[in-house]
Every structure is written in C-alpha cells, then in structure tokens.
Amino acid sequence: MSNRKPFFTRIRSNIFVERKPYKAEEDIICQCVRPFEGEMGCGEDCINRMLFYECDPNCCPCGDQCSNRRFQRKERTKELQVFQTKDRGWGLRTLVDIKKGDLVIEYRGEIISHQLCEERMCTTYVNEKNFYFLEYCNGEVIDACTKGTEARFINHSCDPNCHIEKWCRGGEAHFGVFASQDIEAKSELFYDYNFSTFNNSVESEQACHCGSENCRGTIGRKVSSRHAR
Numbered sequence: 217m218s219n220r221k222p223f224f225t226r227i228r229s230n231i232f233v234e235r236k237p238y239k240a241e242e243d244i245i246c247q248c249v250r251p252f253e254g255e256m257g258c259g260e261d262c263i264n265r266m267l268f269y270e271c272d273p274n275c276c277p278c279g280d281q282c283s284n285r286r287f288q289r290k291e292r293t294k295e296l297q298v299f300q301t302k303d304r305g306w307g308l309r310t311l312v313d314i315k316k317g318d319l320v321i322e323y324r325g326e327i328i329s330h331q332l333c334e335e336r337m338c339t340t341y342v343n344e345k346n347f348y349f350l351e352y353c354n355g356e357v358i359d360a361c362t363k364g365t366e367a368r369f370i371n372h373s374c375d376p377n378c379h380i381e382k383w384c385r386g387g388e389a390h391f392g393v394f395a396s397q398d399i400e401a402k403s404e405l406f407y408d409y410n411f412s413t414f415n416n417s418v419e420s421e422q423a424c425h426c427g428s429e430n431c432r433g434t435i436g437r438k439v440s441s442r443h444a445r
C-alpha cells in the first residue's frame with residue numbers, strides 16, 4: 217500500500233448531485249419544557265430525540281437550550297486521526313476518550329442514485345480497490361469516494377465499538393457514526409459494514425482482518441445477487 221494518504225475533499229454538508237435537497241412540509245414539535253438558564257433541554261425523554269428526529273430551533277420549546285441538534289451544530293469528536301493499519305489499509309482512530317452515545321463524526325458525501333453509482337463504478341472508480349459508499353434513503357447512496365469526511369476511513373469489525381444511526385433533520389437524513397461503548401484514546405474506530413454499506417457484493421468477497429473472536433470471515437454481508445440487502 218502507498219504511504220500517501222488517499223486524497224479526498226472534506227465537505228461540511230452532503231452534496232445533492234442529481235436533485236435539490238427536500239424541505240420538510242412541517243416540523244414536528246416536541247413537548248419538552250424549557251429548562252432553567254444555563255441548562256440544556258431535549259434530553260433522553262424528548263419525543264423527537266426518541267424518534268431520531270432533530271428539533272428545529274425556530275419552534276422547539278427549549279429554543280437555543282435544545283440539545284437535540286447535534287447534526288445542525290456539527291458536533292463531532294475533535295481529535296480523530298487517519299492512520300495506516302497493519303492489514304486493513306487506512307483506518308481512523310481517536311486521540312481522546314469518547315463516551316458511549318456520543319456522535320463521533322457524520323458520514324457525508326455526494327448523494328447519488330443507485331444508477332449513477334453503478335455508472336461511476338464502471339467508469340470513474342473502475343480501477344479503485346476501496347469503495348466508500350453508504351446506503352442513503354429511497355434508492356440513493358452516499359458516495360464518499362472523492363468528497364466526504366474522515367468517516368470514510370472507518371474500517372469494519374465484527375465486534376465494533378461504533379455504529380451508524382440515521383437521523384432526520386428538515387426533509388433530509390443525516391448519517392452519524394455513534395460510539396456504542398466508552399472508547400479509550402488511541403483506539404481504532406470500527407462499525408459493522410453488514411448493516412450499513414451499499415457495495416456488499418464487493419465486500420462479501422473480502423477477507424476480514426478485524427481480529428475479533430466472533431469474526432465472520434468476510435467484511436460484507438454474504439449475498440448472492442448484486443446490491444441485495
């Protein structure tokens with residue numbers, strides 16, 4: 217493997233290549249009560265949070281004290297490092313402790329249709345060995361091959377310390393890598409590709425080197441037909 221970190225363009229929000237982002241027809245307003253000054257509202261019992269729906273600051277009863285706006289505030293673990301692993305290519309690790317439940321980083325990229333994804337795989341990405349795709353919604357894919365965040369470097373493990381959550385904000389979805397447990401500084405971050413990736417047909421043929429006791433042997437779901445999920 218080359219020592220040069222693969223180049224990609226870091227983006228602050230998803231890029232909609234073939235369509236404009238949808239706007240929500242109406243906002244769902246939670247029933248939280250604005251907390252005392254200096255405290256944050258919309259905690260674990262906020263109905264929007266329970267439904268994986270971020271509050272709108274313009275109509276949330278907690279206003280600027282709403283804590284259910286992590287994607288809008290672009291929260292993330294600040295000190296993450298891309299590094300070369302022994303047998304998994306590049307990976308992503310944390311340089312600081314992370315608490316269970318924290319949003320580590322948003323998985324961003326270009327939002328494209330399955331059809332355009334197929335086309336890119338036969339043209340632009342035809343010589344690529346690694347693919348950086350995540351299933352979006354309604355037949356669309358997040359393509360982080362050239363534009364995205366460091367989340368694209370997160371490797372697969374059959375016993376991961378992170379997982380992907382889909383959250384709604386306005387009319388669109390946001391995908392975040394969340395800590396499934398407390399994670400110590402200097403640990404590599406992993407999620408289970410079985411539940412999240414788009415190109416299972418490619419990954420189901422790749423040997424897994426996650427090293428966990430319950431390793432399934434390959435990094436993608438075992439499928440017979442292309443893109444079956």
Ligand SMILES: C[S@@+](CC[C@H](N)C(=O)[O-])C[C@H]1O[C@@H](n2cnc3c(N)ncnc32)[C@H](O)[C@@H]1O
Pocket residue numbers: 222303304305306307345346347348349368369370371372373419422423424425426435
């Ligand atoms: C989304 S990329 C992850 C970043 C990648 N390691 C890199 O160097 O850019 C997915 C690719 O990483 C490698 N990979 C991820 N998890 C792995 C694992 N558990 N064992 C072996 N290879 C892995 C495979 O080559 C896979 O196709």
